[in-house]
Amino acid sequence: MQTTTWSKLTDEDRLEILAAVRAGESIDAIAIRYNLKASSLARKLRKLKAKKAPPADSKEQVLRDERHNTATLESKSLRITTLEQLLEACNVDLSVWKVDRYVVNKWEVGTKIASGGVLVEPLFQVKAWLVRIKPEPIHPVIQPVTASITPCDFPKPSRAGLHRALIWADPHFGFVRDLQTGHLTPFHDRRALDIIVQIAPATRPDRIDCLGDLLDLPEWTDRFLRSPEFYYTTQPAVLEAHWWLTQLRLASPESAINIYEGNHDRRMRDAVVTHLRAAYDLRAADEINMPPALSVPKLLGLRGLGIHWIDNYPHSADWLNDGVRLSHGEKAQVQGNTAKAVVNEADSTEIFGHIHRIEWVSRTKHERNRARLIAGFCPGCTCHIDGRVPAKAAQSQWQEG
Known part of the structure; x- marks a missing residue:
């Protein structure tokens, strides 16, 4: 009977194999059940170990960074593998936000287990960039000023003679x-x-x-x-x-x-x-x-x-x-x-x-x-005359007064 290879296995089969390794089942028994060569499976696990990939986090990482009219969502986990799952995990209101773009990355990491073998797990990174459907003003909108003043006690101007x-x-x-x-x-x-x-x-x-x-x-x-x-x-x-x-x-x-x-x-x-x-x-x-x-x-x-x-x-x-x-x-x-x-x-x-x-x-x-x-x-004027005020000439003939 012809055997299969690791690359031809489905993600579900690989997860089951990893679970079996975690449970302490032997490589020979796993290879027989999934029609794999025991030597090929062992070699695959050794290669994963040689990559020295970082161990899979024991806790799922889901991050949301929201800044004004944009937001960034990112997860690194075994469970979240699609954009839809990421949006659901972050509780995104799609009536407020729309997806601008997203990426899904996948890699395998291996860690030692108590029995001396290697546990290989696929780790997924799903990242999405969102924008508001109705942008909010980042700077203050133009609004009228409400006047509230307290009069000071100044002498009344004289009405005699010339007015000023x-x-x-x-x-x-x-x-x-x-x-x-x-x-x-x-x-x-x-x-x-x-x-x-x-x-x-x-x-x-x-x-x-x-x-x-x-x-x-x-x-x-x-x-x-x-x-x-x-x-x-x-x-x-x-x-x-x-x-x-x-x-x-x-x-x-x-x-x-x-x-x-x-x-x-x-x-x-x-x-x-x-x-x-x-x-x-x-x-x-x-x-x-x-x-x-x-x-x-x-x-x-x-x-x-x-x-x-x-x-x-x-x-x-x-x-x-x-x-x-x-x-x-x-x-x-x-x-x-x-x-x-x-x-x-x-x-x-x-x-x-x-x-x-x-x-x-x-x-x-x-x-x-x-x-x-x-x-x-x-x-004259009461604005600056050092060139900061927009003008036709770089050196205008202006004077304050």
């Missing part, structure tokens, strides 16, 4: 993220902002005006390439801007505070119109008189701070008095020429931002019974 205004522009609240460390480097200059917060209670202004580009919003634009270093930076920018505005309100509780929409602030509105028209001007049913749900004033919680948002750039403007108009500005020429272009077209003094430069140009307009001074003035 504290005017600043272009803080560009935003960050660039280090993709290796996750560190956020701010576009806005916290030192300049701290000076503004200190000036407010010292000068007791009647009004405080930020001339636009409060937020930079680099990941909301289609005009320029959106670098991955800007991804998921809107929420921290919103939180920090709200914090500084809260400090300003606490420092000057009686002042009227106005923020003008700039071209960077408008990026959010333009992105909604371009990519998500159904969300444009959408408001909660119980906040129908509030700003739209996805808008800068809503996200910053300006209403809770008592801050007025002047929208509709480039028409966002207000009058300081009958002869001085405030706006973000829309002209940008080479250094020294923007204020000149503004004052040549204006019929009143214009204080504007946008260009991040300190410029002041004036002219005299001669009328029938008087000569009237008209000026164009930009106070």
Whole structure:
């Protein structure tokens, strides 16, 4: 009668042989029962012993490593030999997870037994990589800020004589993220902002005006390439801007505070119109008189701070008095020429931002019974000017002020 070989045995036969060896049955008796040559079976067991494979674990190893939207499952055992058994052992909810890929590996390991023989066992490794069917946001989603402040006891500004205004522009609240460390480097200059917060209670202004580009919003634009270093930076920018505005309100509780929409602030509105028209001007049913749900004033919680948002750039403007108009500005020429272009077209003094430069140009307009001074003035910016803020030129002619 022709004998068979170890390689032709089924896995079930091999497991039975291993169980018989474990029970102390002789190799000759096992060989006869499975139609094997005793010498071949003994040689196979000696080869397994010579491999010096690690012994099979007495305890089954089943590991699950879940991180945000991915999970890794791995088992090393005799019992779990298929993907389905691994998913069942790890209690995977297939309505939440789907299998991205998997592998099944098999090898044989041998260990000595008390009778002096070798116990050979097949060991299986089943490993699977899963992904969430509906991914969860890894970074904080963009949410509006809830304002909660405690007013400080500052002296009320004097209403006698000239009124005072504290005017600043272009803080560009935003960050660039280090993709290796996750560190956020701010576009806005916290030192300049701290000076503004200190000036407010010292000068007791009647009004405080930020001339636009409060937020930079680099990941909301289609005009320029959106670098991955800007991804998921809107929420921290919103939180920090709200914090500084809260400090300003606490420092000057009686002042009227106005923020003008700039071209960077408008990026959010333009992105909604371009990519998500159904969300444009959408408001909660119980906040129908509030700003739209996805808008800068809503996200910053300006209403809770008592801050007025002047929208509709480039028409966002207000009058300081009958002869001085405030706006973000829309002209940008080479250094020294923007204020000149503004004052040549204006019929009143214009204080504007946008260009991040300190410029002041004036002219005299001669009328029938008087000569009237008209000026164009930009106070500079309150963002960093060391190149970290995205710009067209590597070395922009910017000044803080």
